[in-house]
Amino acid sequence: MGPIVLLGVPGAGKGTQAKRLAQRYRIPHLSTGDIFREMAHSGSELGARLWTDMRQGNLVPDELVCAVVAERLAKDDCRHGYILDGFPRTVPQAEWLARFLAQPPSQGPLIVIYLTVGYNDLYRRLLGRRSCPKCGRIYNEFTQPPRQAGLCDLDQTPLVQRKDDEAAVIRERLSAYEQQTLPLVEFFRGRGRLLELSGAEPVDRVSERIFAALEANRLAAAADDPPREAEAGQS
Ligand code: AP5
Numbered sequence: 596m597g598p599i600v601l602l603g604v605p606g607a608g609k610g611t612q613a614k615r616l617a618q619r620y621r622i623p624h625l626s627t628g629d630i631f632r633e634m635a636h637s638g639s640e641l642g643a644r645l646w647t648d649m650r651q652g653n654l655v656p657d658e659l660v661c662a663v664v665a666e667r668l669a670k671d672d673c674r675h676g677y678i679l680d681g682f683p684r685t686v687p688q689a690e691w692l693a694r695f696l697a698q699p700p701s702q703g704p705l706i707v708i709y710l711t712v713g714y715n716d717l718y719r720r721l722l723g724r725r726s727c728p729k730c731g732r733i734y735n736e737f738t739q740p741p742r743q744a745g746l747c748d749l750d751q752t753p754l755v756q757r758k759d760d761e762a763a764v765i766r767e768r769l770s771a772y773e774q775q776t777l778p779l780v781e782f783f784r785g786r787g788r789l790l791e792l793s794g795a796e797p798v799d800r801v802s803e804r805i806f807a808a809l810e811a812n813r814l815a816a817a818a819d820d821p822p823r824e825a826e827a828g829q830s
């Protein structure tokens with residue numbers, strides 16, 4: 596399995612599906628949002644600067660993002676594939692990734708899963724999101740509540756709400772997405788790497804569709820046919 600990118604608007608379900616993919620394919624899940632939240636809470640000066648950007652719904656500067664991703668991808672566990680959740684998010688980040696993947700050793704074809712969800716659903720998803728600070732499992736008060744209110748099903752840790760999941764910040768995040776991330780759809784489509792799937796169905800159904808699309812893609816590549824939408828090879 597080559598690198599997989601999960602692309603989509605805030606609340607599309609990237610983190611939810613990335614965790615399932617990581618479990619299924621036993622490859623690491625790299626969430627730049629999670630990495631920056633951890634750095635932001637570290638108490639460092641850099642962390643404080645990051646938090647200012649994130650708290651306002653702005654993107655973190657490209658140079659810093661690419662440096663953090665490069666450091667993480669250099670680790671041994673990324674040798675046999677990985678899932679990028681929330682990266683790339685700008686055209687310069689995508690260009691950096693293309694250059695990175697073009698270097699040896701070959702990492703297999705990049706596949707971009709683009710999850711689409713109507714804007715009407717997003718506020719409900721983001722305002723209702725709760726997550727477990729211990730195991731990272733994601734819940735939703737409306738659509739995916741825990742069995743016991745406010746507690747993680749797996750380890751009974753009290754769930755928390757992200758500080759950027761408030762209406763005013765969500766508006767800014769959606770605006771940053773439209774201006775800086777949406778152009779990546781055409782960027783990857785133009786390079787034959789995009790698998791566009793609806794993220795609006797129930798979580799299990801979305802997972803099934805992603806697994807099926809990846810399997811179809813893998814079989815097509817194995818048969819040495821051009822895969823349906825995402826094409827083998829690096830740009
Ligand atoms: P990040 O953490 O990446 O946030 P995001 O992209 O805004 O995405 P979210 O995590 O909000 O949504 P998601 O698509 O993962 O949805 P989820 O699965 O949680 O980034 C945060 C910040 O970090 C950015 O604003 C920026 O400042 C900075 N940053 C990060 N990466 C960066 C980069 N590359 N460059 C620059 N800055 C960067 O699901 C959401 C909710 O919906 C959950 O409650 C879930 O239970 C529910 N849900 C999911 N799927 C379904 C479904 N199918 N049906 C019903 N409910 C569902």
